[in-house]
Amino acid sequence: MTVNELKTKIVEEAKRRDTIILAHTYQNPDIIDIASVTGDSFFLSQKAKELKGKRVIMCGVRFMAESVKILSPETEVILPVPSATCLMAEQISPERVRQFKSENPDTAVVAYINTTAALKAECDVCVTSSSALKIVKALPNKNILFIPDKNLGSYVKKQLPEKNIILWDGFCPVHDKLTKEDIINLKNEHPDAVFAVHPESPEEVLEYADMIGATSEIIKYAKSHNGKVIIGTERGVVDYLSTHEENGDRFIQLSREKLVCEDMKITTLEDVYKAVIGEQGESIELDENLRQKALKSIEKMLELG
Numbered sequence: 001m002t003v004n005e006l007k008t009k010i011v012e013e014a015k016r017r018d019t020i021i022l023a024h025t026y027q028n029p030d031i032i033d034i035a036s037v038t039g040d041s042f043f044l045s046q047k048a049k050e051l052k053g054k055r056v057i058m059c060g061v062r063f064m065a066e067s068v069k070i071l072s073p074e075t076e077v078i079l080p081v082p083s084a085t086c087l088m089a090e091q092i093s094p095e096r097v098r099q100f101k102s103e104n105p106d107t108a109v110v111a112y113i114n115t116t117a118a119l120k121a122e123c124d125v126c127v128t129s130s131s132a133l134k135i136v137k138a139l140p141n142k143n144i145l146f147i148p149d150k151n152l153g154s155y156v157k158k159q160l161p162e163k164n165i166i167l168w169d170g171f172c173p174v175h176d177k178l179t180k181e182d183i184i185n186l187k188n189e190h191p192d193a194v195f196a197v198h199p200e201s202p203e204e205v206l207e208y209a210d211m212i213g214a215t216s217e218i219i220k221y222a223k224s225h226n227g228k229v230i231i232g233t234e235r236g237v238v239d240y241l242s243t244h245e246e247n248g249d250r251f252i253q254l255s256r257e258k259l260v261c262e263d264m265k266i267t268t269l270e271d272v273y274k275a276v277i278g279e280q281g282e283s284i285e286l287d288e289n290l291r292q293k294a295l296k297s298i299e300k301m302l303e304l305g
């Protein structure tokens, strides 16, 4: 079977089985092509809720499939490749957070939405990279523990000197590899380009940014800018923009070698096909009590953000 034949078969089978295929923008371009909806992690989980499908295939990593399940408990949510996990999302254990909370009862625990359901259940509020600043500012607590990403946490901390923000030593192993030399060299090559970057990147890189935001915000910004844009996030974003937008060569990838997330790229078209026809994948199950607690942290985020 050719790749195009396989793509057609996936779409047909998904339709026949009332199945929605969601794909994070970091997925392989072939998977982006057959997805019903693409976007960033929180957008996809909200979309799944809206679409009210009976069955969702979540092409991404485990925490993304869990987020869909938290918001849509009646939906069957399938992660096509169960080993697709996010190293950042799992860098702190729920037990460690519980211990911290019992030792520091006046400290609010703020979790980046890119964490496991078990961590969302332990925190006081979740934040996306775009709402983090507003939400931390709105919290009544002066003392904040920010988990798990130290880079997003330090970006927030720098702008809120009135808060005492404790950072967890977690990070995204993909974005954290970037250095200021990567951006300086590329800016020298393209002095007319603006630079948009994900806040999971180190502070020394964020300092050169014209725009800092989550995947969807980077895409929006890049589309609306007429000239060249250097993009500092997983290379799926530039792959997407360069094939879906006019003058695609104006999107310039920062360090294509570093900015590839193996966990996001592990899922293949064959995996998706097998998941659609029910021969592969894990159906995500969450303990109802844990799901309710995780949902509360997300609802608080929506209320404050």
Ligand code: 13P
Residues within 6 Å of the ligand: 039, 040, 041, 042, 114, 129, 172, 200, 214, 215, 216
């Ligand atoms: P977004 O929430 O921006 O989609 O982030 C996903 C991710 O994995 C970032 O590295």
Ligand code: SF4
Residues within 6 Å of the ligand: 061, 085, 086, 087, 088, 089, 114, 172, 173, 174, 175, 200, 234, 261, 263, 264
């Ligand atoms: Fe996790 Fe980083 Fe991969 Fe995103 S890019 S899924 S944060 S490891």
